[in-house]
Amino acid sequence: MNSSAFKSQRLYSIDALRGVAALAIVVWHWQHFFGISGTWMAGWNRGMEPFYIWLKPLYEYGWAAVDLFFAVSGFVFYWLYLEPVATREISPGRFALQRFSRLYPIYFLTLIVAAVLQYLFHHATGSYFIFDANDWQHFVRSLFLVQQWVPPDEMQSFNGPAWAVSIEVMLYLIFFAGAWLKVRGPLPAAIMVLIGFVIFPWEGQIARGISAFFMGALVFYAARSLAAKPNAKAITISVAVAALLAWIVAVVEVYLGPIGSVIRNAPAPIMHFFTDNFGRNEYQLFMYGWILVVSPLTLLTLALHEDVFGARYERLSYLGDISYSTYMIHFCMQLGLALIALKLGWTPNDFMSGLAMLGFYVVMILLGALSYKYFERPMQALIRGKFTKPALAKGT
Numbered sequence: 291m292n293s294s295a296f297k298s299q300r301l302y303s304i305d306a307l308r309g310v311a312a313l314a315i316v317v318w319h320w321q322h323f324f325g326i327s328g329t330w331m332a333g334w335n336r337g338m339e340p341f342y343i344w345l346k347p348l349y350e351y352g353w354a355a356v357d358l359f360f361a362v363s364g365f366v367f368y369w370l371y372l373e374p375v376a377t378r379e380i381s382p383g384r385f386a387l388q389r390f391s392r393l394y395p396i397y398f399l400t401l402i403v404a405a406v407l408q409y410l411f412h413h414a415t416g417s418y419f420i421f422d423a424n425d426w427q428h429f430v431r432s433l434f435l436v437q438q439w440v441p442p443d444e445m446q447s448f449n450g451p452a453w454a455v456s457i458e459v460m461l462y463l464i465f466f467a468g469a470w471l472k473v474r475g476p477l478p479a480a481i482m483v484l485i486g487f488v489i490f491p492w493e494g495q496i497a498r499g500i501s502a503f504f505m506g507a508l509v510f511y512a513a514r515s516l517a518a519k520p521n522a523k524a525i526t527i528s529v530a531v532a533a534l535l536a537w538i539v540a541v542v543e544v545y546l547g548p549i550g551s552v553i554r555n556a557p558a559p560i561m562h563f564f565t566d567n568f569g570r571n572e573y574q575l576f577m578y579g580w581i582l583v584v585s586p587l588t589l590l591t592l593a594l595h596e597d598v599f600g601a602r603y604e605r606l607s608y609l610g611d612i613s614y615s616t617y618m619i620h621f622c623m624q625l626g627l628a629l630i631a632l633k634l635g636w637t638p639n640d641f642m643s644g645l646a647m648l649g650f651y652v653v654m655i656l657l658g659a660l661s662y663k664y665f666e667r668p669m670q671a672l673i674r675g676k677f678t679k680p681a682l683a684k685g686t
Contacts, residue, residue, distance in 0.1 A: 300607075301592070301593055301596050301597065302596065302602060302603040302604050302606065302607035302610075303592040303593070303595065303596045303601070303603045303606070303607075304362055304365065304366065304589070304592055304593060304596075304610070305603075305606075305607040305609075305610025305611065305613075306603050306606035306607050306609055306610055307358060307362060307588070307589070307592060307610070308358070308359060308362050308609075308610040308613045309606070309607075309608070309609025309610040309611075309612070309613040309616075310355075310609065311355035311356075311358040311359055311362075311613070312355070312359075312609070312613035312614075312616050312617045313609070313616070313651070314348050314352045314355040315352055315353070315355045315356065315451070315617065315620075316352075316616075316620050316650075316651070316654065317345050317348035317349060317352045318348060318349065318351075318352025318353045318355070319352075319451070319620065319621065319624065320339050320340070320349070320641075320647065321334075321336065321339065321349075322419075322420050322621075322624050322628075323624065323627075323628075323638050323641035323642070324638045325419065325420055325628075325638075326419075326627070326628040326631045326632070326636070326637075326638060326641075327415065327631075327632070327637075327638075328411070328414075328415030328416065328417040328419070329417065331637075331638045334638065336349045336350065338639075338642050339642060340642060340643060340644045340646065340647040341644055341647070346544055346545060347540070347541055347544045347545075350544055351544065351576065351580075354576070354577075354580050356454045356498070357498055357502040357577075357580060357581055357585060358502075358585055358588075358589075359454060359458075359502075360454075360457070360458070360461065360498065360499050360502035360503045360506065361502045361503065361505055361506035361509070361581075361585050361586065361589055362506060362589065363458060363461065363503055363506060364461075364465075364502065364503035364504055364505065364506025364507045364509075364510070365506035365507065365509050365510045365513075365589055365593070366506075367462075367465050367503075367507075368465075368479075368506070368507045368510040368511070369510050371385070371465070371466075371469065372469050372474060375466060375469035375470055376469050376470070376472045376474065382466065382470070385462075385466055387673070387674060387677055388674070389459075389462055390673065391669070391670040391673040391674050392614075392666075392670055393435075393455060393458070393459070393614075394435075395665065395666055395669035395670070395673075396614065396615060396618050396619075396661060396665065396666050397435070397452060397455055397618060398433075399665070400449045400452070400618045400619060400621075400622050401429075401432055401433070401448055401449055401452065403449075403622050404448040404449035404621065404622050404625060405424070405429065405448050407419075407622065407625040407626060407629060408421075408424050408448060408625065410629055411625065411628060411629055411632075412424075414629070414632050415632070419624075419625050419628050420450060420621075420624075421445075421446045421447055421448065421450035422445070422447075423443075423445040423446065423447035424447050424448055425447075428443075428445070428447040428448070429447070429448065431443075432447060432448060432452065432456075435455060435456050435459045436456060436459070436460075437452075437453070437456050438453045438456040438457055438460075438495055438496070439456060439457065439460050439496060442493045442496060444493070444494060444495050449618065449621055449622060450621055451617060451618070451620070451621050452618065453495060454499075454617075455618075457495055457496060457498075457499035458499070460496065460499065461499050461500070461503045464482075464500070465503070475511070476507075476508055476511045476512075479504045479505075479507040479508050479511070480504075480508060482500055482501075482503075482504035482507075483500075483501050483504045483505050483508065483581075483582075485500060486498070486499070486500035486501030486502075486504070487501055487578070490574065490577070498577065498581070501581050502581050502585065505581055505582065505585065505586050506586070506589060508586065509586045509589045509590050509593065510593075512590055513590055513593040513594055513597070516529075516590075516594060517593075517594060517597050517598055522594070522598045523598055523599065525594070526591070526594040526595055526598045526599065529587065529590050529591050529594060530591045530594075530595065532587055533584075533587035533588050533590070533591040536583050536584045536587050536588075537584065537588070540579070540580075540584055611662055612655065612658040612659050612661075612662045613658075614662075614666075615657070615658035615659075615661040615662045615666060616654050616655060616657075616658035619654060619657050619658055619661065620654050623650065623653070623654060623657070627641075
């Protein structure tokens with residue numbers, strides 16, 4: 291792989307960021323426990339969830355951690371794969387094999403587990419758990435990892451969080467095509483970010499993936515350029531301060547809402563300017579700020595800090611190693627617990643304690659670690675060993 295862009299062959303902080311994002315999404319999905327009976331508990335609200343006052347940003351906006359996944363993927367793929375693909379060091383077959391062997395084993399296993407558990411839940415309650423698009427058409431599309439984009443479909447099915455994996459596969463195809471055709475540089479990446487925002491009103495999930503992935507690519511170009519400058523350390527500190535300020539503004543906005551309040555109470559011309567040019571709802575405004583400001587500044591800070599200052603986050607990077615496992619497993623765990631709750635008469639309130647959440651995280655991380663070590667890595671080696679031929683291994 292071409293890792294000459296940075297001193298290190300691996301940026302551990304970027305892996306750690308992916309792991310933290312996976313853990314954050316579980317907080318967002320904790321609300322699923324309000325639906326363990328097949329219908330949502332009357333009068334539920336987020337304030338009932340564990341540690342709400344401390345985790346409010348994640349309970350309210352934890353879903354946006356998926357966009358960090360996309361951004362990290364864009365950064366990493368441009369760093370490690372752009373030049374090897376462009377120079378034909380990596381062939382289409384080798385690239386596809388590497389991606390398939392990494393993604394598909396645990397994806398397929400959790401799809402089957404979720405399908406079986408959803409059937410059992412439907413049999414017991416007459417409804418599906420959280421995600422309703424559990425018909426055979428969605429199952430077939432899910433088998434081929436195209437459920438969110440052939441045709442464009444924002445409905446989630448079976449193991450619902452897997453929608454992001456489907457979008458990732460689309461992004462890999464777009465990336466590989468561009469790299470193979472040697473469409474490189476910040477300008478094409480910036481155009482793709484713009485395309486993502488243009489299509490956002492019509493297809494939000496695909497748009498989020500495109501915008502965030504290619505924003506990650508722009509961060510790669512920026513990090514590579516800034517790290518080579520004589521005053522790289524001063525630049526890194528400045529970027530870190532900007533990222534910290536962005537996070538402070540974001541967190542303060544979640545707790546106090548000053549920006550949204552100012553816009554809503556501004557004179558009509560100002561309010562209309564924002565709604566007409568930046569979206570008619572706070573969701574769109576948030577996405578613009580998250581994908582264009584907070585997420586890239588965070589990614590750029592970590593990349594520069596590790597490369598320029600030589601910082602190492604090897605221990606935290608293990609969260610990144612198992613992030614895909616925990617992401618794919620956590621909804622299946624919730625579905626299994628919902629079935630147990632039906633049998634034992636548990637209610638949503640039984641899951642609203644801090645102890646319940648901590649226990650869930652411990653089990654999820656343990657299962658993720660076991661899956662990564664004893665299932666995903668062996669399956670990855672098996673698939674690559676079975677299908678890799680000498681010519682393929684050379685990238686021809």
